[in-house]
Amino acid sequence: MKVLVAVKRVIDYNVKVRVKNDGSGIDLANVKMSMNPFDEIAIEEAVRLKEAGIVTEVIAVSCGLTACQETLRNAMAIGADRGILVETEVELQPLAVAKLLQALVVKEAPQLVILGKQAIDDDANQTGQMLAALLDWPQATFASKVVIADGHALVTREVDGGLETLQLDLPLVITTDLRLNTPRYATLPNIMKAKKKPLAVLKPAELGVDVSPRIATLKVLEPAKRKAGVKVADVAQLIDKLKNEAKVI
């Protein structure tokens, strides 16, 4: 069976983001961009399923600017077999991405779609669930363990207060949580090999999808700064402050 994996190009998670002075957004100029960490986990999981003989082909998909081709090459260096870029300059919101992925699922007929649970830029945590709804497929979000056997998936999910395990029919959508796996480093030979793997480029219109944004960002500001307090000399002073100044104990 085929598996489709969605990967997003975001500001590298180690970069300290800067809000633009005019409040119009985040400064992306000359900032290191990388694959969304949760999506890296998604690719790794798909590649492991292929190595286990459960999956025959791993297709990486990215939606956005031409530069997302780099992200797809990274996915192919980890082990994806080919890439598809849905190229557009339009700011893509989760519903639009879910519709693009839906159109690709119809075209490619995978039995499984794996996505990161959220992207570390807009922190929306929506696309996987939306895609599952549009396809009328079951979903297993926030996965920390995936087992596929006998036409079912057994997925352990990280939920408030603990873990739950679901049995789901295929085809399905899975979104990854941090502890699903630790992605491998792409080796130099695999990076070289990835450059030769097929990468198709499509436009949203070719998939018949309207990607117009539904939500307008009016302004982006720095969060209110919490001012640093005082250093206390010892435990006795700490207790005194908590009792008499803050009055929290």
Add this chain to the structure above:
Amino acid sequence: MNILVIAEHDNASLKAATLNAVTAAVKIGGEVDVLVAGANCAAVAQAAAQITGVSKVKLAEAACYAEQTAENAAALIISLAAGYTHILAPATSHGKNTLPRVAALLDVAQISDIVEVVSPDTFVRPIYAGNAMATVQSSDQIKVITVRTTGFDAAENGGNATIEAVAAAAQSGKTKLVNRELTKSLRPELVAAKVIVSGGRGLGSGENYHAVLEPLADKLGAALGASRAAVDAGFVPNDYQVGQTGKIVAPQLYIAIGISGAIQHLAGMKDSKVIVAINKDPDAPIFQVADYGLVADLFQAVPELTAAL
């Protein structure tokens, strides 16, 4: 305006996160209804009916809602959506799992994790792990929203809403719950606790984590939390994790012990009322957000603090 708030519960009791979502709904304005979907959950509906500001409680009881899978919950919400201008749920794992499905089926965007209501169509939400706050405006007919619970006070009790039974919607047979292992603890839940004692990599091991922090947490009646570094190092399970990718908390008192204060940890606790940091590194970033910082060896300071309380 008519607003539907999806209640968070475990079929036995209403979860506090619902109260914060109701406050957000009241700020939007208009009639506020609460949907309780579950099995044998009449007590939950009774509790929801007592929340101040709620007009009506819609109670959907059926076996297929016992496990609260996203597929069945979303189908039910869609069947009730007509007439509502806003559909809200707390941004818990259940809310996050279910609401995007609802939004997609209604062909509307979702606004995740709001912390402020500016107007009925405009909201503030954190992006980039809370390093920026975006004010966003929705042009959709129905606004589907998850509410970050720490952004809103809990609604009070004192209401007397009517409870109305609603019919179950079509159910999906594609998902079955096999097992649920909830961490059993006599301590308060992390997201609802008034006091949290949280430990980081500075504790060195899981044994130290428990030996040093538990007596302090016992004295304070506190919940126990951890940084991602402590979770990654295997000191404690993942559900202890406070931070952008873990739990977002805002207790009255947050005591960070042996936690350096990585940005993603700060994102999960910086709305706490009072923050105490105990760390031997005077340059640790945690001190930049702490109200009271104690530069000390935690293995001496914490037992001393515990003994003195």
